[in-house]
Amino acid sequence: MPHYLIAQSELPEEREARRKRAGQSSGETYAATLAQMQPGIDTTIASPADADTPVFSAERLASFDAVFLTGSPMHVYDDGPEVDRQLDFMRAVFAAGVPSFGSCAGLQIAVAAAGGQVRKMPERMEAGIARRISATEAGRDHPLLAGRPPSWDAPAIHGDEVLELPPGATLLASNAVTRVQAAEIRYDRGIFWGVQYHPELALREIAIALAAQADDLVEAGLADRKSDVTTRAADIDALHDTPDxxxxxxxxxxxGEFAEERLRRREIGNFLANLSALREG
Structure with missing residues (x-):
């Protein structure tokens, strides 16, 4: 049975805040999603940014079938030991040759670890729904995006974005707000597939995240009033219960690409379906 390592870059206080809001840390959300998609799997959740987390050896990392990197509030362009520990962990994953997948901050961590650049978005956030994501020419035939239509929407909430992909990376999808919406990174011995959006999240989690960041969304000019954010969050929450x-x-x-759970999770399913090929690399 597959055994997956889930690396959450949330710090302890951020994990507890998310548990109070949504009932789970980002790593626990990933574990629940993977268990629904592949019943009976084993998952281990680690927090590499924490000071008291043991360093994973190459042998230990190689014992996992895949590594998943979650979203988080981490800004990988900040200097500090937490970011350094997270990037060191990701470089170790690449060196171990373990296939990896990440969303939102997970993508940004892989980019920075492999030598790319991440920045604060200069104009505004992307929040709630990432609109009209389209595959690049390279992405149209890439297995990460298998089954996606020419253009689709996805759950998203982020204020940072990839500015420059590292050498050895391939841009797979973009939209008008964020150029790097999906990418493949080949670095050292590893292959990483990642997306800026959140295929792992339930719509209710997106609704909760929107409501929690209402002040930021108003400040960013995405809404005129907090009540506008509350209304949008309520609609997305209702869609969780009635996706049809x-x-x-x-x-x-x-x-349906946004509303239906099975379609929303395409990229994770495609990654899991291609794990054997990725390990051979």
């Missing part, structure tokens, strides 16, 4: 609602599809301007 035609009224909510119309109100939110989305289709």
């Amino acid at each position: 609602s035609r009224a909510l599809h119309w109100q939110l301007g989305i289709d």
